[in-house]
Amino acid sequence: MKITRMKKGYVIRVTDTEFGVLSELMDEGMGSGMWQDGDYKHLPPAEQRIITEAQNFKRPWMQITEDRRHK
DSSP: OEEEEOSSSEEEEOOHHHHHHHHHHHHHOTTSSHHHHTTTTTSOHHHHHHHHHHHTTSSOSOEEEEOSTTO
């Protein structure tokens, strides 16, 4: 998930697979133990890969950058 800070507001770019993970997190509740308990085996393999990579610090869950056009 890539987030760009604009002059007024933000732009969020999310792939379909990342959106699937985000939707599942929202459905479960952000305080759920899905990430820690490994309770995500019911998800498609691509979404499982994103969660595993984020847990192992091989992939950032969010990347926030500044918009360079307005500087």
